[in-house]
Amino acid sequence: MDKFEYAKEVARKLQKSHPEPKTELVHSDEYQLAVAVMLSAQTTDKKVNQVTPELFKKYPDWESLANADIGEVGKLINQVNFYKGKAERLVKAGQVVVAEFGGKLPKNIEELTKIPGIARKSANVITQELWGIAEGIVVDTHVSRVSNRLGLTKETDPKKIERDLMKIIPKNYWRNFSGSAVLHGRYVCIARKPKCQDCVLNDICPSAFK
Numbered sequence: 511m512d513k514f515e516y517a518k519e520v521a522r523k524l525q526k527s528h529p530e531p532k533t534e535l536v537h538s539d540e541y542q543l544a545v546a547v548m549l550s551a552q553t554t555d556k557k558v559n560q561v562t563p564e565l566f567k568k569y570p571d572w573e574s575l576a577n578a579d580i581g582e583v584g585k586l587i588n589q590v591n592f593y594k595g596k597a598e599r600l601v602k603a604g605q606v607v608v609a610e611f612g613g614k615l616p617k618n619i620e621e622l623t624k625i626p627g628i629a630r631k632s633a634n635v636i637t638q639e640l641w642g643i644a645e646g647i648v649v650d651t652h653v654s655r656v657s658n659r660l661g662l663t664k665e666t667d668p669k670k671i672e673r674d675l676m677k678i679i680p681k682n683y684w685r686n687f688s689g690s691a692v693l694h695g696r697y698v699c700i701a702r703k704p705k706c707q708d709c710v711l712n713d714i715c716p717s718a719f720k
């Protein structure tokens with residue numbers, strides 16, 4: 511198998527084990543997903559899901575967030591890491607979405623990343639989850655680790671990892687790979703001791719059982 515066939519086989523097997531991966535961030539509309547994704551940096555989805563119900567009750571849309579007091583927002587999210595900076599960026603994001611995008615999220619990575627608090631990884635998650643648009647591949651801590659163990663990249667910088675993955679994984683797998691590799695890293699190829707015996711990739715992974 512050359513590296514392209516190998517990458518495709520990895521993507522195919524992950525897709526088979528996770529046919530329709532979905533984010534574990536609880537949300538009911540695009541506003542809620544974007545806010546949850548912004549909060550999830552350096553924080554578990556579980557922790558984010560604990561704070562968002564109250565946050566969304568008080569600030570149900572971009573307009574109310576745009577007019578919120580940063581300190582009040584901070585109080586509602588103070589269980590997540592870096593909450594002060596996140597509170598400031600959330601309010602600024604609300605202002606930008608209202609002022610520059612008419613209160614609706616733009617559907618492409620270039621414009622999404624103009625919104626405070628939304629970097630490329632978050633933009634990838636948002637376009638894929640909300641509209642099924644995969645302009646790139648989501649690279650978080652799980653995807654980084656899984657991709658390295660599988661030998662799909664030697665890089666550690668998420669942007670470089672994404673660039674490597676986009677070169678070898680066929681585009682029609684990008685959407686699924688983004689979600690399935692996150693779940694695979696979270697539950698099977700875990701950081702401390704990967705569960706290679708339970709892994710659908712253990713017959714082809716160069717790191718299996720090491």
Ligand code: SF4
Pocket residue numbers: 656659660698699700704705706709710711712715716717718719
């Ligand atoms: S075989 Fe082991 S190291 Fe390789 S992807 Fe699976 S769990 Fe990770």
